[in-house]
Amino acid sequence: MTTAVVQVCSALGDETRWQILQMLGEQPRSASALAGELPISRQAIAQHVEVLIGAGLVERRRHGREVRYVPVGAALSAAVEQLQAAAAGWDRRLEMLKRRAEGPR
Template sequence: MTDERRGVAGEVDSVLAALADPTRRHLLDLLAARGEATATTLAERLPVSRQAVVKHLAVLDAAGLVTGSRVGREVRYAVRPAALDATARWMAALAADWDRRLATIKRVAEAAEGDAFQS
């Protein structure tokens, strides 16, 4: 595996691990809808503490899914779509590969079926 593919695989792994948690997915949804928000604002919309929200945001940040920028005493978080886009491209390529494999199996099965009828 090339270094580039290894890097993409690591990025995809981080994104998928971050997205495995429903609270983090909800945080991304909230941020996508609001544009940006503080951990305090986000915690008001979730059944978890502000400290838990901060921990979830740290995981999302490490995966490259959000970014935090300090504005005065607050940290405002926003979605960073690049890592999610890369993961979506990986998933689309994986789906296309499976579609090709299934089309080949279908073609082989139909050819075998046609040969059986001719015999």
């Protein structure tokens, strides 16, 4: 099993997916609609969106015959929190190491 943070970052670590996610943030829409505005095929987009869904970053909603994709804030927030927690831990620890190195001079 891959960590949630890694999965989210992996999903966001692609130019096209990041762009798709931002477009969905502006206005939720279908894969076909996205395909009309991006230089890649609808299926390519569908695969990207699938990855985003897998990471919990996007949700699918049926509207009649079309499927609109909507970004979900929760997964992203959770990942961001973990990232911050990790970074804070490093800072604390590295500061300690630094002080210990400078102390006995």
